[in-house]
Amino acid sequence: MPAAGAAPVRRLGIDVGGTKCLAVVLDETGAVVGEERRPTPHGPQAIVDAIVALVDECRPFTSIGVGVPGLVTRAGVLRAAPNLVDTTDFHVREMLGERLGVAVEVDNDATCAAVAEWTFGAARGSSDFVLVTLGTGIGGGIVAGGALQRGANGFTGEIGHMVVDPHGPPCPCGRNGCWERYASGSGLGRLAREVAGEGRLVRVVELAGGDVAAVRGEHVQAAAAEGDAAALAVINDYARWVALGLVNLTNILDPQMFVLGGGLATAGEMYLAPILRWMTQLLYAPELRPHPQVVFAEWGERAGAVGAALLPTVR
Amino acid sequence: MPAAGAAPVRRLGIDVGGTKCLAVVLDETGAVVGEERRPTPHGPQAIVDAIVALVDECRPFTSIGVGVPGLVTRAGVLRAAPNLVDTTDFHVREMLGERLGVAVEVDNDATCAAVAEWTFGAARGSSDFVLVTLGTGIGGGIVAGGALQRGANGFTGEIGHMVVDPHGPPCPCGRNGCWERYASGSGLGRLAREVAGEGRLVRVVELAGGDVAAVRGEHVQAAAAEGDAAALAVINDYARWVALGLVNLTNILDPQMFVLGGGLATAGEMYLAPILRWMTQLLYAPELRPHPQVVFAEWGERAGAVGAALLPTVR
Numbered sequence: 001m002p003a004a005g006a007a008p009v010r011r012l013g014i015d016v017g018g019t020k021c022l023a024v025v026l027d028e029t030g031a032v033v034g035e036e037r038r039p040t041p042h043g044p045q046a047i048v049d050a051i052v053a054l055v056d057e058c059r060p061f062t063s064i065g066v067g068v069p070g071l072v073t074r075a076g077v078l079r080a081a082p083n084l085v086d087t088t089d090f091h092v093r094e095m096l097g098e099r100l101g102v103a104v105e106v107d108n109d110a111t112c113a114a115v116a117e118w119t120f121g122a123a124r125g126s127s128d129f130v131l132v133t134l135g136t137g138i139g140g141g142i143v144a145g146g147a148l149q150r151g152a153n154g155f156t157g158e159i160g161h162m163v164v165d166p167h168g169p170p171c172p173c174g175r176n177g178c179w180e181r182y183a184s185g186s187g188l189g190r191l192a193r194e195v196a197g198e199g200r201l202v203r204v205v206e207l208a209g210g211d212v213a214a215v216r217g218e219h220v221q222a223a224a225a226e227g228d229a230a231a232l233a234v235i236n237d238y239a240r241w242v243a244l245g246l247v248n249l250t251n252i253l254d255p256q257m258f259v260l261g262g263g264l265a266t267a268g269e270m271y272l273a274p275i276l277r278w279m280t281q282l283l284y285a286p287e288l289r290p291h292p293q294v295v296f297a298e299w300g301e302r303a304g305a306v307g308a309a310l311l312p313t314v315r
Numbered sequence: 316m317p318a319a320g321a322a323p324v325r326r327l328g329i330d331v332g333g334t335k336c337l338a339v340v341l342d343e344t345g346a347v348v349g350e351e352r353r354p355t356p357h358g359p360q361a362i363v364d365a366i367v368a369l370v371d372e373c374r375p376f377t378s379i380g381v382g383v384p385g386l387v388t389r390a391g392v393l394r395a396a397p398n399l400v401d402t403t404d405f406h407v408r409e410m411l412g413e414r415l416g417v418a419v420e421v422d423n424d425a426t427c428a429a430v431a432e433w434t435f436g437a438a439r440g441s442s443d444f445v446l447v448t449l450g451t452g453i454g455g456g457i458v459a460g461g462a463l464q465r466g467a468n469g470f471t472g473e474i475g476h477m478v479v480d481p482h483g484p485p486c487p488c489g490r491n492g493c494w495e496r497y498a499s500g501s502g503l504g505r506l507a508r509e510v511a512g513e514g515r516l517v518r519v520v521e522l523a524g525g526d527v528a529a530v531r532g533e534h535v536q537a538a539a540a541e542g543d544a545a546a547l548a549v550i551n552d553y554a555r556w557v558a559l560g561l562v563n564l565t566n567i568l569d570p571q572m573f574v575l576g577g578g579l580a581t582a583g584e585m586y587l588a589p590i591l592r593w594m595t596q597l598l599y600a601p602e603l604r605p606h607p608q609v610v611f612a613e614w615g616e617r618a619g620a621v622g623a624a625l626l627p628t629v630r
Contacts, residue, residue: 071600071603071604079600079603079604080600080603089603127467128466128467142567142568144459144460145459145460145462145463145465148460149459149460149568150460151459151570152443152569152570152605153604154569155566155569155604156567156568156569157567157569158566158599159566159567162477162567163559163597164478164479164480164481165479165481165482166479166480166559167480167482173599173600175597175599244478244481248563249567251473251476251477252457252472252473252474252477252564252567253464253567254466254467254468254471254472254473282478284473284488284489285386285394285395285488288386288394288395288403288404289394290467290468
């Protein structure tokens with residue numbers, strides 16, 4: 001409770017996404033007491049203008065944090081952002097600090113989402129968990145030993161680029177067989193188009209308007225929800241790839257739980273049973289260890305903004 | 316410096332390996348002031364007897380730590396140890412504590428090696444590094460965010476069982492294409508025997524007494540040291556697999572450095588240049604980030620015992 005006369009806590013967080021910027025204001029209990037959004041423009045200067053406009057709509061605030069997609073240095077510089085146009089070496093913290101005249105915390109959007117789930121979400125109280133966003137790509141945020149991990153440069157959590165098959169399909173990052181080629185939302189679509197190309201996904205292709213090339217993850221989900229066996233087989237294959245990456249992370253980090261977020265998590269229940277079944281098959285010494293829990297993110301599309309708002313509370 | 320009249324620090328550490336148990340005594344500066352060894356017998360009771368005998372040879376001591384290979388719980392129970400005979404569910408801490416009448420710290424041997432390198436070795440002062448032991452298998456110890464990581468159950472660092480090719484050769488752990496099938500010392504031998512089987516490793520096979528099935532990593536190393544081009548090509552292929560795993564770990568954990576230990580590290584210089592070259596090719600956004608350093612462990616075969624001795628100093 002604020003001291004008599006003190007301004008109430010209003011933590012402002014902004015998530016800069018590929019298509020939109022979302023701002024939220026949190027009170028000290030973690031309740032969202034304000035929310036604004038704007039399209040994401042192209043280039044650092046225009047993005048800074050959009051953020052400043054959102055900030056002005058959300059005043060007053062007691063702290064401010066920003067989440068951005070890509071490699072973010074500990075000094076708040078966005079080094080590489082595949083989903084933002086023209087933003088290599090974007091000095092987010094410095095440019096915003098100068099414009100706003102206040103300190104701004106900046107971090108990777110998946111790291112922010114991990115903070116949101118850790119503080120007020122599915123991973124409350126956990127000392128060891130990995131947040132995994134299954135969207136266009138795969139992002140990650142890691143809490144280990146009771147601390148948010150950022151790494152030597154701030155780049156911890158690029159789990160989507162873990163190579164799980166060096167003979168696999170090419171990734172825009174320049175390598176082959178990155179985990180996100182298989183286990184992201186787009187990975188699901190790619191797996192489905194491969195099967196559809198062999199004529200084995202009649203109902204899914206029908207839902208995609210009869211065009212194999214138009215098949216996306218959502219068509220597989222819709223057909224699977226109807227009980228279509230071929231679509232369920234694709235979901236099962238997809239779940240095996242998700243599990244493979246989760247098991248790799250388990251071998252490396254031994255987390256208590258995985259929190260799955262991103263677009264796919266909204267229909268997550270469909271994937272949960274096959275993911276857990278494959279994890280049991282793939283885990284090292286499955287009978288001799290507790291298995292990590294797999295749960296879904298509670299913050300949905302707000303996770304990045306909520307976590308950005310909470311960045312000043314985390315050390 | 317000990318207070319006048321206080322007993323000098325003598326930290327006892329014991330590393331239980333597949334073939335031998337090594338005990339060291341460290342003073343407060345990290346100098347080894349005592350060392351004893353015994354063969355590793357079979358089964359928990361016999362191993363406890365061997366450890367107690369080593370302890371008696373090393374008295375007096377001010378603290379005691381033990382490193383064991385495999386999955387070690389935070390309560391000091393060895394759950395699974397592929398390289399020890401008949402030791403599933405070996406209550407190391409409890410059995411030793413009862414026999415010795417003092418508290419005993421117990422952890423995984425690679426975690427111990429990380430502690431040795433962190434406190435008095437190649438990773439002194441580093442807040443984010445991964446120790447990688449390249450031996451019969453691959454073990455790992457992780458320091459992240461300035462803290463030794465143990466995970467929810469104590470199983471952090473089983474990096475050798477990260478799957479890097481699900482279509483790869485079977486691993487005794489029950490899965491296929493674990494990193495250690497390629498990048499361990501035995502992995503080097505396996506890669507070499509594949510090539511030798513195609514008749515392309517004349518000098519290496521000669522060094523192995525003319526028998527393709529007898530080819531081991533050491534024969535490849537010896538031929539490569541002579542400048543044999545075919546052996547150097549195997550080393551280069553092997554280095555690619557080592558780099559692939561290091562890059563995966565970099566994407567996940569963003570360490571400042573890797574410390575390579577284990578048997579292969581003793582001839583490590585031969586591998587360093589190709590490993591670094593492959594890492595540059597495989598890293599995500601290589602031009603936009605500092606590359607992690609790759610250095611060699613300083614403690615050699617004593618790393619596990621030295622780190623075990625230092626366990627009581629780490630929280």
